[in-house]
Amino acid sequence: MKVTRRAEFSASHICSSPQLSPDENRAIYGEGANPHGHGHNYVLEVTVEGEPDPVTGMVMDLKHLKQVIQEEVIDPMDHRFLNREVAPFDRVIPTAENLAMEIWRRLAPRLASDKTRLDCVRLFETEDLYVEYRGELA
């Protein structure tokens, strides 16, 4: 059974590669490459898979899931300029794809137990663009 918890954070970023010219960056990232950055209200959905505990009836205590998301994602990323303030985005371009993979790397070890595993990180950059990551093997 899969359980999903939603969280939100607001952050700014610039998507451009120092190895590419301004024109190339604009062709790939569009307005996302504007040099002074811009921001989004990101919506994060974290899905955990497991069997409900026969006593508690829960796959995972949602307070625990909320706490892990808070510590690993919201506290470090909310109201931050990702490129400057959140590693590894000082050297990795903070595209939605790279953000989702980084969030997976932060959450997966903390949500793994003998009964549960992280199933999916879904990150909405806007209402009209979202990415889903299910780990290296998926």
Added chain:
Amino acid sequence: MIELTRRYRFSASHRLHTPVLTEAENREVYGKCNHPYGHGHDYILEVRLRGKPDPQTGVLLPVAKLDQLVRQAVLDDYDHKFLNEEVATFRTTPPTTENLAADIYRRLRQQWPFGENPSFSGVRIFETRRNVVELQ
């Protein structure tokens, strides 16, 4: 692998009716969707793709390229049209959301210029916020 979904909107009118059935049968099957002068919806189209992000750019695909494809392959034909008359497929098949999904899927599959990375992995169409069809 990572999956990316991009959402588009188009507004179109249609009438659900098939010449294979009688007038009474059409009314029975399609209900108010069979009203003779048609009606419209603000559709939401989700296009999904899968692959590995380019290690240098960190993206599966520049979104503008996807937007351009979907505009040319689908939206230019569908948006603000009467589907039964103006989109070729629907002169012969009723423009149900299922048939819209199949036609849009076929168009994107046939015209997909990006190869296997990223690959086209399906569409989801909201006819209203309560009716959704998905084709993978």
